[in-house]
Amino acid sequence: MTGLHARFRDRTAFAPRADYRLLPFRFIRLDDQRYVVTSDVGEHVVVSRDQLIAFARHELPVTGALYRELKAKHLVFDDDSRAALDLLAVKYRTRVAPVANLTGLHIFVVTLRCDHSCHYCQVSRQTEDKTRFDMARDHADKALALVFESPNPAIKIEFQGGEPLLNFGLVKHVVQEAERRNAVQRRDLQFVIASNLTHLDDEILNFAREHDIYFSTSLDGPEDLHNANRPLRGGNSYRAAVDGIARARAALGHEFVSALMTTTPASLPRVEDIIDEYVRLGFTSIFLRSLSPYGFAIRTRLIRGYDIADWLGFYQRGLAHILAVNRRGVQLREELTAIALQKMFAPLGSSYVDLQSPAGIAIGALVYNYNGKIYGSDEGRMLAEMGDDSFCLGSLDDRTFASVMTDDALQQILEDSLPESAPMCADCGFLPWCGADPTFHRATQNDIVGHKAFSAFCAKQMAVLRHLVTLLEDDPDARRVLMSWV
Numbered sequence: 129m130t131g132l133h134a135r136f137r138d139r140t141a142f143a144p145r146a147d148y149r150l151l152p153f154r155f156i157r158l159d160d161q162r163y164v165v166t167s168d169v170g171e172h173v174v175v176s177r178d179q180l181i182a183f184a185r186h187e188l189p190v191t192g193a194l195y196r197e198l199k200a201k202h203l204v205f206d207d208d209s210r211a212a213l214d215l216l217a218v219k220y221r222t223r224v225a226p227v228a229n230l231t232g233l234h235i236f237v238v239t240l241r242c243d244h245s246c247h248y249c250q251v252s253r254q255t256e257d258k259t260r261f262d263m264a265r266d267h268a269d270k271a272l273a274l275v276f277e278s279p280n281p282a283i284k285i286e287f288q289g290g291e292p293l294l295n296f297g298l299v300k301h302v303v304q305e306a307e308r309r310n311a312v313q314r315r316d317l318q319f320v321i322a323s324n325l326t327h328l329d330d331e332i333l334n335f336a337r338e339h340d341i342y343f344s345t346s347l348d349g350p351e352d353l354h355n356a357n358r359p360l361r362g363g364n365s366y367r368a369a370v371d372g373i374a375r376a377r378a379a380l381g382h383e384f385v386s387a388l389m390t391t392t393p394a395s396l397p398r399v400e401d402i403i404d405e406y407v408r409l410g411f412t413s414i415f416l417r418s419l420s421p422y423g424f425a426i427r428t429r430l431i432r433g434y435d436i437a438d439w440l441g442f443y444q445r446g447l448a449h450i451l452a453v454n455r456r457g458v459q460l461r462e463e464l465t466a467i468a469l470q471k472m473f474a475p476l477g478s479s480y481v482d483l484q485s486p487a488g489i490a491i492g493a494l495v496y497n498y499n500g501k502i503y504g505s506d507e508g509r510m511l512a513e514m515g516d517d518s519f520c521l522g523s524l525d526d527r528t529f530a531s532v533m534t535d536d537a538l539q540q541i542l543e544d545s546l547p548e549s550a551p552m553c554a555d556c557g558f559l560p561w562c563g564a565d566p567t568f569h570r571a572t573q574n575d576i577v578g579h580k581a582f583s584a585f586c587a588k589q590m591a592v593l594r595h596l597v598t599l600l601e602d603d604p605d606a607r608r609v610l611m612s613w614v
């Protein structure tokens with residue numbers, strides 16, 4: 129027996145250790161009772177105030193479930209979990225690694241002309257006869273050279289306007305030339321045309337089918353609402369969109385057509401109608417987008433038609449309706465919510481360019497404007513149309529991809545916009561799920577960092593994230609549906 133005993137250490141060796149060390153964390157109040165604690169890689173725990181204090185003071189009982197959860201989520205470590213630091217570092221590297229791929233999204237603004245006169249138009253469209261607002265072929269070729277200088281293995285070329293189908297000849301040229309170059313480079317190459325579909329015809333559809341081109345269109349809801357938001361001189365915008373969606377799906381396949389909506393003051397009381405319209409038309413995704421402070425939305429003062437609190441009410445009712453739709457067995461996900469959930473639960477986070485750290489400016493997307501100017505984001509060129517060219521990265525006539533990426537002005541924007549070093553954001557518990565939007569803050573506060581206490585962007589992020597965490601914590605039914613979107 130003595131020999132047998134000698135093979136075991138004394139029972140005190142197995143007693144839980146009281147000392148543990150904290151790993152980097154941030155916290156933020158969820159409601160009157162609870163706090164959200166987040167790690168640098170976006171894992172989180174919801175705790176009471178007393179638990180938060182005990183955790184931070186190293187007073188948590190190490191035998192408890194909360195301690196085990198904090199340890200599993202790399203918020204604490206002890207002598208039993210020295211590998212935690214390495215694991216956390218691996219997770220962090222995994223999350224930020226895509227930044228090194230540089231630009232994947234390349235937006236060609238092939239024309240500013242458009243047949244619509246939408247009240248919220250962000251790009252200051254021009255009438256159909258003004259062909260001087262078309263991109264020149266020479267600039268398109270120079271833009272393609274930049275596209276293929278990007279090291280990103282996955283390249284998406286998106287055609288925007290105005291209405292890009294009004295300059296379809298150039299769209300064809302860019303697609304054919306990109307494919308010719310890609311025969312050698314062999315990137316994962318994808319094309320998207322953002323179109324109101326008014327000018328869709330058989331020639332365009334045949335070309336789209338031959339080249340696997342996706343369409344992204346605008347659909348603001350039921351016919352009366354859509355047409356009120358998107359006037360089409362001498363026509364019916366809603367009918368054109370719905371007919372175009374049906375034709376494109378028949379020619380290309382259901383998944384080749386997606387739709388985006390914009391929330392105007394008239395949309396606010398009608399979120400359920402809007403969602404039902406998307407369901408009726410067979411979409412599996414909807415993005416409840418608020419108005420952006422650019423272009424006609426500013427000039428027509430439409431942006432003042434509601435504030436962020438109004439939009440949040442719209443969003444929360446909409447999300448509740450979408451969850452109810454899902455519970456009926458119909459698949460539909462809300463995109464802003466899905467982006468947040470990806471950031472909370474997916475190892476790579478989300479690739480959505482408008483919510484990145486550092487900001488997705490240029491390193492996430494490049495915009496080649498109709499006039500040959502290069503911008504680091506779609507919103508950057510929208511701001512330029514309003515007379516503020518601060519996000520211009522030069523001209524296609526004298527830029528290479530390398531010279532754009534190493535541009536001092538761009539480096540400064542990226543450095544300044546890192547939320548990790550921005551006042552308020554640096555200490556915010558929601559930081560790993562948030563991002564930077566320097567263009568929005570430049571447009572609204574004349575400062576790319578922005579004072580977050582007065583920022584509608586920040587108010588929206590905080591409210592959406594609080595609402596989501598509350599749903600995940602308190603509503604198991606909602607949690608089941610939401611987790612299926614990750």
Ligand code: SF4
Nearest residue numbers: 553556559562586589
């Ligand atoms: S913008 Fe607001 S919600 Fe986002 S990290 Fe900064 S302070 Fe937090």
